[in-house]
Amino acid sequence: MEEFDFIKSIQPKYYQQPTTIKGIGDDAAILRHTNEDIITTVDTMVEDVHFSTSTTEPFHIGYRALAANISDIAAMGGKPTSYLVSIVIPKNWSQESLQQIYNGMNQLAKRYRMDLIGGDTVSGKQLSLSITVIGTVNSKKVRYRSSALEDDIVFVTGSLGDSACGLHILLNSGESARDKYQYFIDRHRMPEPRVNFINECTTIDRITLNDVSDGIANELNEIAEASHKTIVIDYDKVPSHPLLKNFSEELQYDWKLSGGEDFELLGTVSSHNWEQLKTSAVKTGTPITKIGMVKGQANQNSLVWLLHNDQLKRLKKSGYTHLRR
Numbered sequence: 216m217e218e219f220d221f222i223k224s225i226q227p228k229y230y231q232q233p234t235t236i237k238g239i240g241d242d243a244a245i246l247r248h249t250n251e252d253i254i255t256t257v258d259t260m261v262e263d264v265h266f267s268t269s270t271t272e273p274f275h276i277g278y279r280a281l282a283a284n285i286s287d288i289a290a291m292g293g294k295p296t297s298y299l300v301s302i303v304i305p306k307n308w309s310q311e312s313l314q315q316i317y318n319g320m321n322q323l324a325k326r327y328r329m330d331l332i333g334g335d336t337v338s339g340k341q342l343s344l345s346i347t348v349i350g351t352v353n354s355k356k357v358r359y360r361s362s363a364l365e366d367d368i369v370f371v372t373g374s375l376g377d378s379a380c381g382l383h384i385l386l387n388s389g390e391s392a393r394d395k396y397q398y399f400i401d402r403h404r405m406p407e408p409r410v411n412f413i414n415e416c417t418t419i420d421r422i423t424l425n426d427v428s429d430g431i432a433n434e435l436n437e438i439a440e441a442s443h444k445t446i447v448i449d450y451d452k453v454p455s456h457p458l459l460k461n462f463s464e465e466l467q468y469d470w471k472l473s474g475g476e477d478f479e480l481l482g483t484v485s486s487h488n489w490e491q492l493k494t495s496a497v498k499t500g501t502p503i504t505k506i507g508m509v510k511g512q513a514n515q516n517s518l519v520w521l522l523h524n525d526q527l528k529r530l531k532k533s534g535y536t537h538l539r540r
Contacts, residue, residue, distance in 0.1 A: 224314065231328040232296050234351075244332035246297065251351040256287040262342040270385040273312040275404040276344065277319030279476075283428060284348035285327065286408040286478040290426035292358035293350035294414055295327050300334035303343035316344070327410060356417050358424040358482070363442035367423070367483035369507035370492070372409050374454045375431060376467065377402035379474025383466070396458060406478040412503075413480065415495040422492070424482040430473035432519075432533045434481045439518040446483075448507030448530070450523040472521075473533040483509050 226239045237245040246253075260266060260280045271279070281298065288295045300320065304313065324331065329348075381403030384396050393400060408426075416422060423442065425434040431453070439446045453471050460467070484492050489505070496503040521530040 227331055230330045230332075231325075232330050234296060235330045235332060238297075238330055238332040244297075244299070246332070246349065248351055252354045252357065254288055254291050254293045254350040254352055255347060256284050256350075257345060257347040258284050258287070259343060259345040261344075270382065271404065273315035274319040274322075277316035277321075278323050278405050279319075280344050280346050281320040281323050281348070282406045282408055282478060283476075284346050285323070285329075285410060286406070286426040286428065286480075288348055288350035289408050289410045289413050290358065290424045290480060291350070291352060292356050292413055292416075292422070292424065293352035294410065295329050295348050295350040297330040297332045297349045298324065299332060299347045299349075301345040301347075302334070302336055303339035303341065304336060305340055305342055306338065308342060320346075353417065356420075358413070358422050359441070360423060360425055360438050361441035362421055363423040363438055363444050363446075363483040363509050364421075364485070365444065365509055365511055366486060367509040368486055368489050368505050369435075369446060369448055369481075369483050369509060370489075370503055370505050371427070371431065371454065371479055371481045372412060372496070372501050372503050373477065373479040374456045374459075374502065375427065375472075375477055375479065376455050376459055376470030376474045378406065378476040378478075379403075379470040380459060380462065380466075382476075383462075383470075398456065398458065403476070406476065408478055409480045409501060412496060412499045412501040415499050416492060419484065419488045419491055419495075421488075422482055422484050424480055427477045427479045427481050428475055430475040430533065431481055432472045432530050433475075435519045435530065436532050438481070438483065439513055442483075442509075443513055445510040445513040445517050445520065446507060447510055447520045447522065447527070450521055452504060452506045454502065454504040454506075472530070 230238055234246050234248050236247050266276055285295045377399050381399035425438055435446055455471055519530040520527050
């Protein structure tokens, strides 16, 4: 298929957001927003770096790529409204497979009434998918990593280690194990960003947030660094799915703290607002767990501490990080 025919095949028939004045079809898109701040985020997924066709169907490639960006919008307290897709297409990828990538994105985008408003298509040797998501947020309710205060409660949504476990099963297990642990596979392939939960929390003035893309060992340290605070968490309180106990203690520990790609929300909130936060979680069907507390001022040698087996030890950044040698 020629490039322009392909673009026409993915062009939406109508736009869902009144803020979309002009989408695909001109040199650039036009959006009109008033009385709100604009959030933008971009993420790139590369074949054999972020995904493999041996474990991920084209539909799930698109779904996961968009979900990762939507989760970033949620971590800022915002609502996603539109997105752009730039894709590098190898010659060995069929039109049907490419269409499935866009179908995966489209299914998730419909849930949040997001518009596909543009992008770029080029040929290359390796499939690469770069997505830019645009969202909006009330200027007084932006959620930063740097706002944690002493005596805040540290919380996380959902359960951790699910996605890493799902990938492990896809890489190492047969069909019977895949059937038994389908929950983890689904969590790896089709994560659910916590947009509805955080949008229900607008009456709370201050929430510090980070999304769990690289594992809470990384995300907690980012919050501690940005807020200049010490954080202490209890490993026994870190939530996980009951079936995760079927795997070794070593794997559980690694997946829960460093696995990443669960795209849950990790954050801190004042103890005065904890009950209010839990009410928002109940309203949106979002599991939420208190896992620790924010302590006093921090230095580079005392950022995040983990209570595990009755011992307190430093929780350093771990897990996969780009450009680390």
